[in-house]
Amino acid sequence: MYHLDNDSSVVDMPQTAPVLFTERRWFTEGGDGIQPSYPGADWFNIIQAEMMNVLALANITPDKNQHDQFAQAIRFFSSDYMLMPGIPLPWTRTTIPARYGNRYAFMVGQSFSGLAYPLLAEAYPDLIIPDMIGITIKGTPPGRDPLSYEADGVISHTHGIEIDNTDLGTKQTTENGAHVHTYGVTGDNFSIDNIYRETITDGNNRSTSSAGAHIHNLVLGAHKHLATILATGNTENTVKNRAFNYIVRLY
Known part of the structure; x- marks a missing residue:
C-alpha cells in the first residue's frame, strides 16, 4: 500500500x-435529473x-x-x-514458523532489551524471559507473588499399616528323652540325696530309672511384627501430561 x-x-x-450530511450517503452514476457522484x-x-x-x-x-x-x-x-506480549503460549514444534518473523521466542530464561520490547518489559520487569522448560503454570496462591518460583514437593501426609495378629497357639518339642543316667558310687554307707535312698555298700555302678519318651509344651501366644515401608515412585512428582514448548510474543 x-x-x-x-x-x-x-x-x-x-x-x-x-x-x-450526517446520514450515510452513497455514490451514484446519476440519471433522472441526478448528477453523477464524484x-x-x-x-x-x-x-x-x-x-x-x-x-x-x-x-x-x-x-x-x-x-x-x-x-x-x-x-x-x-x-x-x-494476545498481549508476555503471555506464555504452548507450541507444538521445536522451531517457530518464519511467517511469524521475529515476533515470538521460546521461553528458555534469556534476557531481552526493554527498549526494543517495551510491552514485554511490562510483563517481565527484570528483563528476563522465564525459563519454562519442564515447568507448569500455577495460579498465584495467597502469599506468593506472580512469577515466583516454587520447587516440587509432596504435601505432608502419613501412612498407616496394620499387620494381622497371628496366634501360633501351643507348640510341642519333638518326642525324645527315653534315656537313663548312670552313676558310680564307692565307699561304705554312701547315699544319693534325700530322694534316692538306696544305700550302696558293694561299690557297684547304679542307673537312674528311665522316664520314657516324652515331649514339652511351648506356649507362643498372639504377637505382632515390626514392618518397614519401602520407598517407591518416580524421581519427581508428576501428573498426566503432554509436552509442549512455551513461546512468548515479544511485541
Missing part, C-alpha cells in the same frame, strides 16, 4: 470540508489518511510494491488485542 505518488500531490493534507480530493484524502494510519499503528512501513500490507495490519491487530 502507498500514498498518492505523482506531481499532482501536495505535502500537507488540505483541511477537510465542513460536514453536509468523491473529490476531500474524500480520497480521508480514506488515504485512515489507511496509512492503520499501517503506522501496526508498525508497518508503506511499500508501493507490496499489496497485502493492509491485510497484514488486520492480522496484526487481531492477535494484538487478543
